[in-house]
Amino acid sequence: MNSKQRWMGGVVLLGGGVLLAALLLKGKEEIYQNELRTSDLAAQVEQKKPVADGGMVQLQPLTVDVETEKRLLEEQRRAREKAVAEQEARAAEFLAMQQQAEAEAARKAAEEYAALNALRSGAQQSSDNIPPELVEDEKAKQKRLADEKLLAEKKLQQQTAQQQRTDADKKIAEEKRKAQVEAEKQLAAKQATEKKAAEEKAKHETELKRKAEAEKQLAAKKALEAKKKEQAERELEAKKKAEAKKKAEAEKARDLLENGDKQWMVQVALAANEANADALASKLRAKGYKVTKSPTSKGVRIMVGPAKDRDIADATRKKITADESLGMKSAWVIDWVPLDKR
Structure with a gap:
């Protein structure tokens, strides 16, 4: 019976070890696949950054923006951590099941030993009634105990090695995760620097x-x-020239009036326009007077004459003002210089 229990316990241990190894291998494979996908994504991001002539990196529109890249990388990191946690949980669960099976096997073995000792200590029982498989000499017992101790030490060593491998895998995965986070930070910083440089430019x-x-x-x-x-x-300059010309003409006219061949005219009216001037000139010509019109800035001047003597001109003025049919009461004598002599 004792050999049968030991055999069953060994089978349970072997099956648990195989299942645990399979789960760990599967977890490593999933982590490896996630890392491959992460590496491919990082390579795609790197390929989306074209380099212009001269080696200067220029900003180009990405298929996926930086925030989306960050979100995808964060989701993949969480998925990896979740997968690792699930693998660890399953490994712990199977380890607990294995320990429970071992404890159960040990308990049953202890019960069998207790029953065997009870049978041996009973003086009323004959040694002929004890089954041969329960009879165990001291040498076989020591060998069995040594084998069990060796098996326990070997199992402990395997568990320690397995735990060390698990810790090493976790450490590698954590280092890769940190490296990827650092790469993401560097990529974001590089893109921010490029964006700032483009904005400054x-x-x-x-x-x-x-x-x-x-x-x-x-x-x-x-x-x-x-x-x-x-x-x-x-x-x-033109205004000055015009004023100088006008002044010269005025000086010339004044010189002619003062020193030239003077004539006298009788100015009888200053018409507002040419039509009125023509009407007044017609009246005077009808009376036999010689009429001269001279346009000015204030109107058309109507004059009678000229006369070479002022007295003659003044006599003509008196005659015109005395003629009531003409109605010209404000005539006066002026010096006159003909235009061709000015």
């Missing part, structure tokens, strides 16, 4: 363009001011 170009436009506008303004100044100078 765009800002610098905009500032240069604004300065060029301002300089262009300033040059145009200066050119317009220079043109206006030149135009004003030309107008001022």
Whole structure:
């Protein structure tokens, strides 16, 4: 009976070890597959960054934006951690089941030993009634105990080695996860640096363009001011020339009046327009007077004459003002210089 229990316990241990090894191998395979997918995703992200001529990295629109990449990587990390945790939980569960089976086998063996000792201690029982398989000499007992101790030590060593391998795998997985997180941080920092550099470049170009436009506008303004100044100078020069000419003509007319061949005219009216001037001139001509019209800035001047003597001109003025049919009461004598002598 004792050999049968030991055989069953060995079978349970062997089956539990095989199942535990299969679960650990499956967990490693899942972790390896997740790492491969993560590596492929990182490679795709790297391939999406084109390099322009000259070795300068330029920003290009990515198929998946940075936030989506981060979210996918975070989900994969969580999936890996969950898979590892599930594998560890299953390993712990099977380890507990194995320990329970071992404890159960040990309990049953202890019960059998107790029964065997009870049978041996009973003086009323004959040794002929004890089954041969329960008879165990001291040498066989020591050998069995040594074998069980060796088996327990071997099992402990296997469990320790398995735990060490599990810890090593967890450490490797954690290091890979940390490396991937660091790579993600570096990628995000690089993209942020590139984005900032592009923004600075765009800002610098905009500032240069604004300065060029301002300089262009300033040059145009200066050119317009220079043109206006030149135009004003030309107008001022023309005005000065016109005033000088007008002054010269006035001086010439005054000199002719004062020193030239003077004549006398009788100014009888200042018509507002040419039609009124013609009407007044017709009345005077009808009376036999010689009429001269002279346009001025204030109207058309109507004059009778000329006469070479002032007294003759004054006599003509009196005659015109005395003629009530003409109605010209405000005539007066003026010096006159013909246009061809001015």
